[in-house]
Amino acid sequence: MDRPNLVASPESLAEALAQQDYLADEELATAVFLAVQLGKPLLLEGAPGVGKTEAAKAIASALGRSLVRLQCYEGIDAGHALYEWNYQRQLLAIRQAGEQEVDLYEDSFLIDRPLMQVLRAPDQRVLLVDEIDRSDHEFEALLLEFLSDFQVSIPERGTIRAAHRPIVILTSNRTRELAEALRRRCLYHWIGYPDAEREAAIIMLRTPEVAEATARAVAQAVRNIRARPIAKPPGIAEAVEWANAATILERGGSPWPEAFRRAIGVLIKDEEDLAFIRPELDAVIGEALR
Amino acid sequence: MKRGGPRTTRPALPIEVRPFQDFARLLRASGFRVAPEQLTGFLRAIELLGPRSMNDIRLAAVATLAPGPDRRPEFEALFDAFFYGVGQVVTTSDGEEEVQVKDDASIAQHEALPIERREGGALSASAEQLSKRMFESDAGRLDRFRREIRSRLPSRRSFRTVQSRTNGILDLRRSLRQIVRGDGDLPAPSMRHRLIVPRRLLLLIDISGSMKDYTQDCLRVAHQVVQGTQSAEIFTIGTRLTRVTGALKVRNQEDALARVAALVDDWDGGTRIGPTLMAFLAIPRFSALARGAAVVIISDGLERGDHTEMETALRRLGQRAFRLSFCTPLAGDTRFQPQTAALKAILPVLDDLVDGSSVAALTDFLLSLGRPSPSAAAIWRKVS
Numbered sequence: 001m002d003r004p005n006l007v008a009s010p011e012s013l014a015e016a017l018a019q020q021d022y023l024a025d026e027e028l029a030t031a032v033f034l035a036v037q038l039g040k041p042l043l044l045e046g047a048p049g050v051g052k053t054e055a056a057k058a059i060a061s062a063l064g065r066s067l068v069r070l071q072c073y074e075g076i077d078a079g080h081a082l083y084e085w086n087y088q089r090q091l092l093a094i095r096q097a098g099e100q101e102v103d104l105y106e107d108s109f110l111i112d113r114p115l116m117q118v119l120r121a122p123d124q125r126v127l128l129v130d131e132i133d134r135s136d137h138e139f140e141a142l143l144l145e146f147l148s149d150f151q152v153s154i155p156e157r158g159t160i161r162a163a164h165r166p167i168v169i170l171t172s173n174r175t176r177e178l179a180e181a182l183r184r185r186c187l188y189h190w191i192g193y194p195d196a197e198r199e200a201a202i203i204m205l206r207t208p209e210v211a212e213a214t215a216r217a218v219a220q221a222v223r224n225i226r227a228r229p230i231a232k233p234p235g236i237a238e239a240v241e242w243a244n245a246a247t248i249l250e251r252g253g254s255p256w257p258e259a260f261r262r263a264i265g266v267l268i269k270d271e272e273d274l275a276f277i278r279p280e281l282d283a284v285i286g287e288a289l290r
Numbered sequence: 291m292k293r294g295g296p297r298t299t300r301p302a303l304p305i306e307v308r309p310f311q312d313f314a315r316l317l318r319a320s321g322f323r324v325a326p327e328q329l330t331g332f333l334r335a336i337e338l339l340g341p342r343s344m345n346d347i348r349l350a351a352v353a354t355l356a357p358g359p360d361r362r363p364e365f366e367a368l369f370d371a372f373f374y375g376v377g378q379v380v381t382t383s384d385g386e387e388e389v390q391v392k393d394d395a396s397i398a399q400h401e402a403l404p405i406e407r408r409e410g411g412a413l414s415a416s417a418e419q420l421s422k423r424m425f426e427s428d429a430g431r432l433d434r435f436r437r438e439i440r441s442r443l444p445s446r447r448s449f450r451t452v453q454s455r456t457n458g459i460l461d462l463r464r465s466l467r468q469i470v471r472g473d474g475d476l477p478a479p480s481m482r483h484r485l486i487v488p489r490r491l492l493l494l495i496d497i498s499g500s501m502k503d504y505t506q507d508c509l510r511v512a513h514q515v516v517q518g519t520q521s522a523e524i525f526t527i528g529t530r531l532t533r534v535t536g537a538l539k540v541r542n543q544e545d546a547l548a549r550v551a552a553l554v555d556d557w558d559g560g561t562r563i564g565p566t567l568m569a570f571l572a573i574p575r576f577s578a579l580a581r582g583a584a585v586v587i588i589s590d591g592l593e594r595g596d597h598t599e600m601e602t603a604l605r606r607l608g609q610r611a612f613r614l615s616f617c618t619p620l621a622g623d624t625r626f627q628p629q630t631a632a633l634k635a636i637l638p639v640l641d642d643l644v645d646g647s648s649v650a651a652l653t654d655f656l657l658s659l660g661r662p663s664p665s666a667a668a669i670w671r672k673v674s
Binding site: 010026027030031033034037038040043045075077085087090091094104136137138139174175176177180183184185186187188189190192 | 323325327328331334335338339346349350352353354356357358359362446447448449462463465466469470474484574581582606609610
């Protein structure tokens with residue numbers, strides 16, 4: 001479990017992430033390295049589909065830890081994030097005990113939720129708080145308390161504290177601004193869209209059957225499309241899917257430009273955007289294939 | 291960064307650290323928020339990384355001092371200016387801009403004043419007639435508005451739960467305690483549910499010269515908002531930013547408006563919506579009021595000069611707010627189209643762009659805030 005050489009430098013960490021099929025640039029590798037070494041949470045922000053959650057997964061498996069994911073949503077509350085008592089079992093225990101004394105607040109009656117799970121084994125788990133911008137600001141305050149001390153107080157039991165600081169990764173789509181206090185407490189990295197070369201490399205890593213020339217053409221075309229004012233710019237996952245779909249169509253007998261055009265629904269998933277891009281699609285693909 | 295040594299003397303930071311402290315100070319002076327813990331994080335990060343090159347220091351700064359993507363170029367420029375000594379100009383000009391928002395504005399506005407008044411003169415005759423015709427019903431309308439506004443605001447579910455008798459989910463924790471207390475008996479199960487609370491209403495009223503004919507109506511509506519709700523906040527924006535919520539807490543309308551009149555210094559001046567809203571966002575205790583609130587800006591959107599700052603301010607405001615609405619008196623005209631460059635630019639970030647020309651229009655709109663509606667861009671695209 002212990003791999004000291006892994007996080008000795010940002011470069012070795014980037015290498016370990018590459019082995020997990022995640023290509024991190026220098027800035028991201030440095031930010032992750034610092035987060036692990038300083039014991040601070042890492043806040044990843046970026047447009048949808050640039051691989052924020054993927055990054056967290058890759059970090060967890062590179063470090064040989066399991067990933068505990070807390071998906072945020074509007075209305076999430078402490079019971080979903082911290083812990084809950086298993087009341088049904090408590091009631092049963094009272095029934096069964098009869099005249100005997102029974103401790104209702106034992107560990108066996110406690111249901112650990114993600115934050116608590118991480119507190120219990122900080123060196124074996126990585127906590128991912130996904131899409132924190134979707135939660136209410138009250139939940140953000142709760143999280144702030146957790147992230148500063150890494151402890152949870154249960155009225156019936158007292159305080160449970162992490163033995164040492166766990167690795168925490170937060171992601172946000174930036175649909176709203178996060179509290180300044182939360183940003184301050186975290187290391188920060190903005191994940192942008194990768195350049196064409198890196199994107200081609202990612203496509204080839206993800207789908208080995210796609211030829212290199214195809215991957216390059218897709219990366220070029222997607223980059224071109226993202227530069228246009230469309231409502232939902234395609235993410236990396238969509239680019240990978242597009243390359244894959246076009247390859248399958250080409251094997252089925254469509255010539256190249258035709259295969260790309262027919263697979264466009266995989267890349268752009270908004271009717272207005274499709275109408276906007278369709279007239280220019282031939283030019284974009286033609287330019288990329290050259 | 292604990293270092294060995296006797297505890298009585300405070301361990302002084304080594305002299306090599308000083309440039310980094312100075313850099314943080316420079317960032318603060320340029321409007322970046324750098325907390326002490328971020329600075330210590332920065333120093334520890336540099337230590338951890340080697341540092342083997344200047345690039346290590348840059349990466350450490352980017353990760354720990356957390357510049358947002360929109361301010362990244364500015365951050366890079368400051369970094370280069372400080373550590374490499376290139377492009378020093380950027381830093382000084384930035385500092386001055388921040389101050390100008392509050393200070394010399396009133397002097398500059400005096401020249402602009404008569405011109406803008408003359409512009410409004412032609413329109414005022416017809417506007418006055420309109421308001422006279424509506425005057426009779428306005429008092430009753432405002433009264434009804436005050437009684438209804440609290441229940442018509444958009445709401446959110448509170449994080450806290452309260453005990454309830456009928457609806458909600460079973461409060462197992464409380465019930466279990468009752469069972470233990472009652473020796474295995476439960477007379478009636480406890481229930482709890484999450485409260486539904488109204489969101490805050492934040493009104494930003496433009497009181498510049500071009501809005502002269504409408505400000506009084508706006509303030510009368512604002513007065514009723516403050517009287518009818520718990521947590522509304524009212525600001526006036528002109529060349530300065532003034533919080534008038536306290537003045538409007540006075541029950542009597544005439545007294546309240548008189549207090550506002552005394553409080554605000556920049557009546558009927560020029561319009562500097564962008565800089566004033568940026569000032570609003572820069573003050574944490576004010577900008578926190580916009581978080582999750584229904585934000586309504588009453589203005590004609592006739593920004594003097596460049597509107598990019600206004601666009602930035604509104605985008606940031608929109609990210610904080612639950613719903614961002616823009617009421618413009620110009621939309622009272624049926625031929626109105628969002629054609630000015632400023633309105634076109636801000637249209638994508640707005641949730642509503644509606645008529646704010648009379649008490650009736652304003653109150654009707656505010657009462658409809660709780661109901662969902664298509665975004666402003668979708669509505670106006672169809673019209674045009």
